[in-house]
Every structure is written in structure tokens, then in C-alpha cells.
Amino acid sequence: MSTEHNVVTLPSAAHPRDTLGRPLRDLRISVMDRCNFRCPYCMPKETFHDNYRFLKSTERLSFEEIYRLTRVFVGLGVRKVRLTGGEPLLRPNLSELIGELTALEGVQDVALTTNAVLLGQHAAELKANGLHRITVSLDTLDPAIFKRMSGGFAELDRVLEGIQAAVQADLTPIKLNAVIERGLNDHTALDLVDRFRGTGIIVRFIEYMDVGNRNHWSLDRVVPSRELLQRIGERWPLHAVQENYRGEVAERYAFDDGSGEVGFISSVTNPFCGDCSRARLSSEGVFYTCLFANAGLDLRTPLRDGSSDGQLLDLIRNHWQQRGDRYSELRSTLRSGEQPLRKIEMYYIGG
Ligand code: SAM
Ligand code: SF4
Ligand code: SF4
Numbered sequence: 001m002s003t004e005h006n007v008v009t010l011p012s013a014a015h016p017r018d019t020l021g022r023p024l025r026d027l028r029i030s031v032m033d034r035c036n037f038r039c040p041y042c043m044p045k046e047t048f049h050d051n052y053r054f055l056k057s058t059e060r061l062s063f064e065e066i067y068r069l070t071r072v073f074v075g076l077g078v079r080k081v082r083l084t085g086g087e088p089l090l091r092p093n094l095s096e097l098i099g100e101l102t103a104l105e106g107v108q109d110v111a112l113t114t115n116a117v118l119l120g121q122h123a124a125e126l127k128a129n130g131l132h133r134i135t136v137s138l139d140t141l142d143p144a145i146f147k148r149m150s151g152g153f154a155e156l157d158r159v160l161e162g163i164q165a166a167v168q169a170d171l172t173p174i175k176l177n178a179v180i181e182r183g184l185n186d187h188t189a190l191d192l193v194d195r196f197r198g199t200g201i202i203v204r205f206i207e208y209m210d211v212g213n214r215n216h217w218s219l220d221r222v223v224p225s226r227e228l229l230q231r232i233g234e235r236w237p238l239h240a241v242q243e244n245y246r247g248e249v250a251e252r253y254a255f256d257d258g259s260g261e262v263g264f265i266s267s268v269t270n271p272f273c274g275d276c277s278r279a280r281l282s283s284e285g286v287f288y289t290c291l292f293a294n295a296g297l298d299l300r301t302p303l304r305d306g307s308s309d310g311q312l313l314d315l316i317r318n319h320w321q322q323r324g325d326r327y328s329e330l331r332s333t334l335r336s337g338e339q340p341l342r343k344i345e346m347y348y349i350g351g
Contacts, residue, residue: 027080
């Protein structure tokens, strides 16, 4: 892999803005389309069965290709990188890529989102290679519901051990993402708060989203964040906290007794498209400008056909400058249209 860490030089005034004036700041890279879970809201088992055709390893971007594209994205203003999937820890030697990305000039933050099943064996190595932060997905502490929400594939204890390993490796601040679905795990949400309050681990509740086309989403299964906020606040008084930076996706609330905070990601009831500066790169190298996109820009072909950094930079910049995505703000109008919406699947684009 390249040891050249220089950013592709571009004067900051030339950083592109999309049609709504939004800069490009965050890059979420899906390093693996496969997963060792089958969460029904993301990769329902009936679709992602044993014979499902995932990408071949040659179809996925290599670490060299990911690194090269990230350098170009950094030249366009990206400062934060998140590795995701599918399950990113299924990608062999992931720490090697993390070492390269954290050393890249201009990158201020490298984070990883994982289901944590393999975290116990990887946490120390991830830290040693420079990973800054980790986010673990954990929807409930009830073993039976957890099993169901992972598609029957996981043991809760292994995930909790993975979180403990991340604490020991000091991959902090650790955030826990919990997708809440009405009638499934909403009655267990407060247990998560109870367990992690005062530990430094920040629980964030995510409204169940209509990503992709296969999770049978319906609005009545979404638990609005304000409902959860009220329930949590009745038990442990809370106050709102200022956002850390413009465009932060989670609304943050601190416990009045000083024992930490909780966050709410309310893509359905309180969309945050106005400040969205996130780009996504699929594991096969398609660049998407929205989580709910139905098409993206293939970057793997020009990469493999010998395009220069400057040519790649032009392609990405032009694509960003044409961006007008604000799906969450338009959700109800778009969903009421006559044509069924085609959207890219979450496991593929990276959450
Ligand atoms: N496999 C890793 C994990 O689960 O942490 C990383 C990829 S996963 C697609 C990233 C995040 O997307 C997870 O926190 C998951 O809970 C969230 N997610 C997936 N489908 C979702 C949905 N329909 N609504 C809300 N969040 C979803
Ligand atoms: Fe896998 Fe993460 Fe999707 Fe669950 S949410 S199926 S762990 S990619
Ligand atoms: Fe960004 Fe698209 Fe989500 Fe809006 S819907 S916040 S534009 S990813």
C-alpha cells in the first residue's frame, strides 16, 4: 500500500458545495457488503439467504483503492471518515486500512461502526493502528429479543464482551446505536439507559428508517424520539445539550445528575438534511450522496482504467455539485407518489 500520505492539493475555497450550499465533510465507507447478522430492519433473512449473491472479493475495492479515493475526498473537504458495512470486522486485515487512513493528512477523525461480535478479538489491534472511536449497534439487552433482532445469528454476551474490550482498549467515546421498533424492543429501551448511564458509554436511539426496499417498513412501527425522550426524562431528568458541531446527527440530552448523556437520531420525525455533509462509498466503489439514493456514481471503473487523481477529483466534485438530496425532509411526499421508490440497501451503502 502507498506510504504517500499527502492530501490531493486543492485550495479550500475550491471545496465544492452542493445545490443546497452543503459542503462535503464526512465520508462513510462500506468495506464489506456481507454480514454475520440478519437484522430484519436491514438484511431480512428471506432476502439475504444462503444463496444470496454478495460481491466477489475482486469486485470490492482493495485497500489501495479505498485509500486513494479517500485522499481525493480529503482534497475536496472530507475531514471525518467512518468505516462501516455490512459488518466491517469481516473484512480481513481491516486494521491495516485503519492505519493508513488515520495517517492521512487532513483526516481528523476515523471511526468504525460494528455489531461487535468480532470486537473482542480486534479491539486492541484497532486501537494500536490508530482508530479513534467506535460505535456499536446494540438494540436491546433482552437476550431473546436480541437474538430475534439479529436474525437469530448472535449471542448477546459476545457483543457485551466486545464492548468491554473496546472500553479496555480505550476506543472512546464509545457510542451505542439502538434501533427502536414499536412492538419489538421499545419496551426495553430504558434498560439500555439504565445499564450504561454513568459508564461514559453514550446510548443513542435511532428511529427505525425506511432504508432500502426490503425491510417492510411502516410508519406505525417508528417510535418518535420525543416519545422516548419523555419516558427517559420521567425516570432520569434530562436537559438539552448544544450540538458539538454543525450537522451533528444526534440530538443530545444530558442527565441532570451528571451521569452522562443520551442521543436521539430522528431521521423520520425531525430530519436533518439541511446540514447533511455526508458522502457514502459502497464496497464496490459506487459514490452515493444520500442514504436513500437510488443511484450513484461508479468510481471503480475510472480507478481501474487508470484515471489520474485529478480526473477522479473532477468526477467527485461534479457529482457533489449536482447534489440536491433531502429525502428525509421529503419522505411523506415521495412515499405517496404512484411509482414505488427504489432505494439502495443499507447493508450495501453502509449505515
Ligand atoms: N454492521 C454494522 C452495525 O450494525 O453496526 C455496521 C453497518 S449497519 C448498516 C450501520 C447502522 O445502521 C447500524 O447501527 C444499524 O442499526 C443501522 N440501521 C440499519 N438498518 C436500519 C434501519 N432500517 N433503520 C435505522 N437504522 C438502521
Ligand atoms: Fe448487519 Fe449491521 Fe445490517 Fe445488522 S444492521 S444486518 S449487523 S449490517
Ligand atoms: Fe443526508 Fe439523505 Fe439523510 Fe437527508 S436523507 S440527512 S440528505 S443522507
